[in-house]
Amino acid sequence: MRCPDTREELKAIADKYKCDWVEGSWETEGEHCDAINQYTEGYDWLVRFDADEIYPEGSIKHYINQAEKTNCKNFTLPFVHFWRSFSRVCRDGSYPQRLTNLKGGEGLKILDDGKRKYTILHFGYAQPTKYIIYKMQVHGHKREWRPDWFKKRWLNNAQEDVHPVCYIPPMWNCEPFDKTKLPEVLKKHKFFRKDLIE
Numbered sequence: 001m002r003c004p005d006t007r008e009e010l011k012a013i014a015d016k017y018k019c020d021w022v023e024g025s026w027e028t029e030g031e032h033c034d035a036i037n038q039y040t041e042g043y044d045w046l047v048r049f050d051a052d053e054i055y056p057e058g059s060i061k062h063y064i065n066q067a068e069k070t071n072c073k074n075f076t077l078p079f080v081h082f083w084r085s086f087s088r089v090c091r092d093g094s095y096p097q098r099l100t101n102l103k104g105g106e107g108l109k110i111l112d113d114g115k116r117k118y119t120i121l122h123f124g125y126a127q128p129t130k131y132i133i134y135k136m137q138v139h140g141h142k143r144e145w146r147p148d149w150f151k152k153r154w155l156n157n158a159q160e161d162v163h164p165v166c167y168i169p170p171m172w173n174c175e176p177f178d179k180t181k182l183p184e185v186l187k188k189h190k191f192f193r194k195d196l197i198e
Contacts, residue, residue: 010051029140046100052124053079056183059118063099066111073105078113081172082126084157084197086179086186090172092163121182125162126197129154141165157196 004010014021020039026032033048040046045067047060059077067075076095083090095110098120113119125132132154136145144165146153153162161170179192191197 026140028143032140040102043102046102048098048100049120050122050124052122052127054121054123054183054186056118056121059120062114062118063111067099067101067109070109071105072107072109073101074108075099075101076108076110077120078111078116078118079120079122080116080177081122081124082177083159083162083172083174085126085195086182086189086192087177087195088159088174089177090162090174092171094166094171121186125164126191128197136164 004013011021022035022039024032024035026035036046036048045064049055063075063077074097077098078095079091081090081092082088097108099111124135127135132150136142136150139145141164146164146167149164152158153164159174161167161173163171166172179187182192186192
């Protein structure tokens with residue numbers, strides 16, 4: 001399925017499935033994420049994901065199976081962040097919270113990714129510059145964005161300290177990634193062979 005470029009394309013895809021389309025305006029990413037809570041009654045688990053994240057096949061089952069063995073409510077999942085190509089990534093220990101036990105528990109736990117078999121692939125920064133400019137205007141963390149990030153990090157294709165919000169300590173230093181290990185569907189992506197996504 002091709003990634004939609006417009007609201008209308010995304011809505012057309014959503015309309016094919018059983019889902020409620022909710023639009024709104026939120027001041028922060030936290031408020032945006034919490035807006036789902038009014039729709040969770042009757043469900044056991046909440047999996048939060050962004051459109052630029054790829055969950056490997058079997059990963060949700062893998063993480064829920066781990067989570068069920070704890071008394072925690074919230075869980076962070078291991079991520080790898082692609083930087084300007086499919087062959088450069090950044091890693092950090094600040095995994096985002098993506099799984100919630102809606103039936104109870106308390107606290108937060110980091111789940112294991114099965115020797116990187118189930119690591120979530122984040123392509124938020126393996127995008128053309130025009131999408132990054134748009135992202136900077138609408139992102140949930142736009143008020144926290146580093147003022148010099150676009151010019152000094154993005155346009156210069158920096159390889160160290162490239163996180164757009166966090167910079168103490170420097171985060172997201174790039175390292176090589178063997179893109180031949182990506183799922184087959186990503187090998188067909190128009191950016192797969194690019195050394196630099198511009």
